[in-house]
Amino acid sequence: MxxxxxxxxxxxxxxxxxxxxxxxxxxxxxxxxxxxxxxxDFPAEYLLVKPDLVKDAFYANIRKIDKLIYLGDKEAARRMLLSMKYDLESCRNSADKYVEKEVLELSEPLFKKIEESLAKL
Incomplete structure (x- = not known):
């Protein structure tokens, strides 16, 4: 046992x-x-730390938005663009004065692309 x-x-x-x-x-x-x-989907708060990650996510979202526009869902595309624009603006506005110039340089091309996409709508 x-x-x-x-x-x-x-x-x-x-x-x-x-x-x-x-x-x-x-x-x-x-x-x-x-x-x-x-x-x-769009980690704008990492713009200064990981700019490549933010750019990759940005262009992935732009591809999604182009697909939504192609499919005719322009309202969802507009919401995504405005959400991305808001995230970028909040990141830019919350940046310290020491890194503000770098954040502006990194975010400017993204803002231009958002404005171009909004103009397509």
Whole structure:
């Protein structure tokens, strides 16, 4: 009877160790999923820190907007453009005076593209 209980406890101990490492591995997946959910479509607040990320997201959104215009959903395209413009303006207005010039230089071409797209509507 003692050997049976020893074997059962060993099996449960090994299974608990395996379960611990599986849960530990899943926490990394949760972090990735959380980051994906928290990341916005247009992360304008990272304009100074990660300008390439912002430009990539911007042009991806412009492609979505062009598709919406092509499909005839101009109101959704206008809302997306105005939302992007608002995010850029809030980023530009909240910039410190020390980095304001850099933020203006980075955001100016994006504003021009938004205005061009709004003119198409």
């Amino acid at each position: 003692e050997t049976f209980m020893t074997i059962v406890f060993l099996v449960f101990g090994i299974l608990q160790i395996i379960l611990f490492f599986k849960i530990w591995g899943m926490t990394n997946n949760v972090k990735k999923i959380k980051e994906a959910f928290l990341e916005k």
